[in-house]
Amino acid sequence: MKLLFTGASGFLGHHIKPLLQNSFEVKTMGLSRQDDYNVNMATAVPDIRESFDVILHAAGKAHIVPKTEEEKKSFFEVNYKGTVNLCKALESNLPKAFVFISTVAVYGLETGEHITENHPLNGKTPYALSKIQAEKYLSDWCAKHGVVLGIIRPSLIAGPNAPGNLGAMVSGIKSGRYLSIAGGKARKSVLMVQDIARLLPALIEKGGVYNVCDDSQPSFRELEMLIVEQLEKKMPSSVPYFIAKSMALVGDLLGDRVPINSLKLRKITESLTFSNKKAKEALNWQPLNVLENYKLY
Numbered sequence: 694m695k696l697l698f699t700g701a702s703g704f705l706g707h708h709i710k711p712l713l714q715n716s717f718e719v720k721t722m723g724l725s726r727q728d729d730y731n732v733n734m735a736t737a738v739p740d741i742r743e744s745f746d747v748i749l750h751a752a753g754k755a756h757i758v759p760k761t762e763e764e765k766k767s768f769f770e771v772n773y774k775g776t777v778n779l780c781k782a783l784e785s786n787l788p789k790a791f792v793f794i795s796t797v798a799v800y801g802l803e804t805g806e807h808i809t810e811n812h813p814l815n816g817k818t819p820y821a822l823s824k825i826q827a828e829k830y831l832s833d834w835c836a837k838h839g840v841v842l843g844i845i846r847p848s849l850i851a852g853p854n855a856p857g858n859l860g861a862m863v864s865g866i867k868s869g870r871y872l873s874i875a876g877g878k879a880r881k882s883v884l885m886v887q888d889i890a891r892l893l894p895a896l897i898e899k900g901g902v903y904n905v906c907d908d909s910q911p912s913f914r915e916l917e918m919l920i921v922e923q924l925e926k927k928m929p930s931s932v933p934y935f936i937a938k939s940m941a942l943v944g945d946l947l948g949d950r951v952p953i954n955s956l957k958l959r960k961i962t963e964s965l966t967f968s969n970k971k972a973k974e975a976l977n978w979q980p981l982n983v984l985e986n987y988k989l990y
Contacts, residue, residue: 698749708886738781790841793828809968848884866921872931882966884905887981908980923989
């Protein structure tokens with residue numbers, strides 16, 4: 694089967710492209726010169742002159758806090774308009790299946806436990822809204838053209854040299870500048886990066902919308918211990934909540950000059966987990982255990 698992989702030059706592609714090549718003839722599309730199709734989908738409709746059985750659409754603008762109106766706009770240009778342009782390019786040679794990498798950010802939640810796919814899509818950030826728009830567009834487009842649509846909503850993704858919050862935790866512990874807050878009791882949903890490749894065969898057959906994460910829902914403390922062990926460092930000091938709260942209030946006033954504010958404190962000290970029950974049952978999938986499989990490098 695022929696598979697077109699968008700966004701394959703990023704963290705996700707680096708880890709799962711070799712796994713996909715065991716089962717698919719893979720070609721890539723994106724901004725890298727190494728891509729088979731070198732194109733900016735946010736500004737142009739790709740010229741695709743061959744047919745593909747499966748589209749794996751991972752290209753997109755990652756979750757950051759936008760500081761300007763231009764940055765806010767770019768989420769919609771990349772995540773939504775890029776998806777629309779890709780679909781336009783596929784209409785002359787329709788695939789059998791389309792898999793979209795979305796995000797749990799579409800729910801718009803900062804706290805909660807075992808959240809299911811039935812939760813309303815209340816995300817309000819430009820990142821979340823652009824992903825919601827892309828999901829809705831794909832639902833209509835795939836239904837219109839008879840294409841099987843699979844949407845996965847990953848949580849925090851773990852793997853060697855992981856970016857984002859997990860990468861920041863590793864860097865902080867490595868440099869000795871990381872502080873554990875209130876004992877690190879809060880739990881977060883995490884997904885091993887290679888599980889996306891493991892999910893794909895069933896997903897392209899059955900389609901559907903799924904939260905994807907492992908079963909362990911590790912706490913911050915468990916992740917800290919795992920990272921410390923691999924780095925051969927000492928456990929970071931734990932700051933009592935009342936001290937962290939005082940620091941956060943100062944951060945609310947001073948902005949980026951202080952490493953923590955009330956929103957960050959809430960994310961660190963309150964659990965946010967998602968249910969993977971639907972994906973496990975419908976796709977006959979057993980996720981890899983993050984605490985057993987996560988390697989830093």
